[in-house]
Amino acid sequence: MTLPEYPPLAKASEGEPFYVPCGNEVAMFERCHARGLAVMLKGPTGCGKTRFVEHMAWKLDRPLITVACHDDLSASDLIGRFLIRHDGTVWQDGPLTRAVREGAICYLDEVVEARQDTVVVLHALTDHRRLLPIDKTGELLMAAPGFQLVISYNPGYQRMLKDLKPSTRQRFVAMDLDFPGEDAEAKIVERESGVDAPTSRALVTLARRLRALRDRGLAEVPSTRLLIAAGALCVDGIPVREACLAAIVSPLSDDEALVGAMRDLVDGTFI
Known part of the structure; x- marks a missing residue:
């Protein structure tokens, strides 16, 4: 197996993303990052969840990889897949795998839109193991220092449609965000x-x-x-x-x- 050469991940932003704190969410996120705890952001559409993550990635000086989740998002889309090229077969890391390798913040936006079998691959990353099993290569990847998993969803909109399983929810520190004052x-x-x-x-x-x-x-x-x-x-x-x-x-x-x-x-x- 050949791993392709990746250019280094850019930092989240050269300039500070504008964000107005509404409570103690900044301090809470900083403590979670220091402890390697996964974070779940809950709040209505357009209340600033994505901007908050961008701001925190800048503040913590970490690269940020964002994935917009959808119904067809598969585990392979997150982890990676083999690609056939003219010179042989190469493994292509998915966004989650690359974040794990390089110690980036991986942000899964509206995670409940993804299939349940896709969400399950996150479990080993959200406890003390901080591991990502890659079945297709047989690799057991340990998260690099600085890696953090962040997910978001809108509980009001999803309540009648989809929701996270309790076994998934309890792996995250939940932060409730709302519209600013x-x-x-x-x-x-x-x-x-x-x-x-x-x-x-x-x-x-x-x-x-x-x-x-x-x-x-x-x-x-x-x-x-x-x-x-x-x-x-x-x-x-x-x-x-x-x-x-x-x-x-x-x-x-x-x-x-x-x-x-x-x-x-x-x-x-x-x-």
Whole structure:
């Protein structure tokens, strides 16, 4: 078996990814990394889970490998596979294996979207063994110093669809993230979109009102990400109501009654 030569992994970011802490999540993550503990980030869509991981990879000076999980994600996609080339057969590491070899942070985004038989391969990495068995090569790979496994999922959305097995959940330190407080969220929207402070504050006020519609049938509430998109459109000259309808209301629902209620809230916020 021949292992291909890989270029060294780049560090997560040369500049600090902008992140506003909402609690003690930074200190908690640092302690978990120092102890080699796997971390599970729980929170609604667009609340900043991915940005938080990017920020922590930068802060800890570790490379970051991110995998967007989906229904067809197989164990081979994570671990690797043999490739046939003109000069023979070579083994190609998957993203998880490469992170284990090189001591990177491996972030599995929306892990419950992956098949259960795929999630099982994580188990030996999430306890005291810190091992990755590679059945196809017979290799038993010990995690390099600095390796950390981080997963995320949206428990509210997944509750009626999929969930993690208890045997998997109990292998992680769980950190609950939520949308930032009003002042922090306005600061984030202003910083990330470039919109002025009064409009940023109004967008956050609108989001708070729309999030109250969760109990009236709205499956997903507006994320901070959507507010940033609306703010960016405003900066580029789109009228604020039109920006809100395109970037916030329309992505959330096609139900006429819900869309009508959200339109009313937009009109009431931007009088």
